[in-house]
Amino acid sequence: MSNDVDMRALGEKIELHSAFIDDIYSELDKVIVGQRYMIDRLLIGLLADGHVLLEGVPGLAKTLTVSSLAKVINTKFQRIQFTPDLLPADLIGTLIYNQKESQFTVKKGPIFANIVLADEINRSPAKVQSALLEAMQEKQVTISETTFPLEAPFLVLATQNPVEQEGTYNLPEAQVDRFMLKLKVGYPTESEELEIMRRMAKTGQKPELKPVTDAETILKARDVINEIYTDEKVERYIVDLIFATRYPDRFDMADLKELISFGASPRASINMNLAARAHAFMEHRAYVTPEDVRVIAQDVLRHRIIPTFEAEAEDISPEDIVQKILSSVQVP
The missing domain is CATH 3.40.50.300 (P-loop containing nucleotide triphosphate hydrolases)
Structure with a gap:
């Protein structure tokens, strides 16, 4: 209790x-x-x-x-x-x-x-x-x-x-x-x-912003965010998403192996955890949900996945790869 x-x-x-x-x-x-x-x-x-x-x-x-x-x-x-x-x-x-x-x-x-x-x-x-x-x-x-x-x-x-x-x-x-x-x-x-x-099509006075x-x-707020609860299932979900960028064949996505030169670094899992907690905080919530992770996944991963020449030749972007991973990795 x-x-x-x-x-x-x-x-x-x-x-x-x-x-x-x-x-x-x-x-x-x-x-x-x-x-x-x-x-x-x-x-x-x-x-x-x-x-x-x-x-x-x-x-x-x-x-x-x-x-x-x-x-x-x-x-x-x-x-x-x-x-x-x-x-x-x-x-x-x-x-x-x-x-x-x-x-x-x-x-x-x-x-x-x-x-x-x-x-x-x-x-x-x-x-x-x-x-x-x-x-x-x-x-x-x-x-x-x-x-x-x-x-x-x-x-x-x-x-x-x-x-x-x-x-x-x-x-x-x-x-x-x-x-x-x-x-x-x-x-x-x-x-x-x-x-x-x-x-904006008015000259002169623009609204003045005041500090809030x-x-x-x-x-x-950063200290409080450190206290936000992340269940082990959610933590494992984050690790699964990162590992799917490195070893897609483990997650039944063998077709992605030819499209990814380099997957996401360990910095990605740290950042995904932090960003998901910050997202929960902005929603005034004390715990992280898988949805918090999914919301920020594209922004954490799109610059960390380096596509192969084959992917570029087929016009497949890092965003497409992340989307495929999000729809294939099991959500807790």
Whole structure:
């Protein structure tokens, strides 16, 4: 019986600590039309301490959504436009010689913020990518010989253009794997487009967003998310989904073996568990269901499955492969 009481107490705790989620949605509604999927996943990244990669053509309000989110959670925001001539020092900072005092002083770069928007990340060369990688992975930056920790919460939200576009580089697999989620942002519906046009086709005053929460509340919410109950059956379901990307023949999907070069890494199962718990928290729930896992599975897996040439030749995307796995692996 004590387990029931614990779940009830946990449920009340979650209800209390997740109240700010609805405030964020209603505040963002003032500025952003539709795009609920993108906002949901950005919040999951924020709550589960995972970076997010957004892919879509220019003009889909990706930058507006990220900067608006930073405003409503009252955190420091920096936007870095990635270009082919960007240098690591432009990102992390550099040493500057002060003639008056005859010594070097550190000038910190834009990476020193809570939410960093790396805009068009795949337009910059490998050196810049690796500087960003250290910040994402280690939550710290090294300038000369000094290491500086980054302030929590620290979240990289990167946008990339579809690779077919001119002047883009493919991101290295190791870096892509550092992103908890990869979102495919699509065009708005007709009714949303109409609303966007009506709202935005006015010069001058745009609605002012006000902060509805703060960094401290987000960090407390992360602690509560760690307490969310995940049944062993759900944990095994997550592991089955990941293993199905590596050994599809074990799950009666031998035809997938020819389509997958590399399956998902162990980082995928960690991220899937975290993201599913964050999703349960956003639904004000004290436990994870298989549905929480299924909702975020595409976003956790699409960038971690490397299709073979055969799959590409047959126009089979990683999303198609994930969909096949979701419909074949038994749900508890």
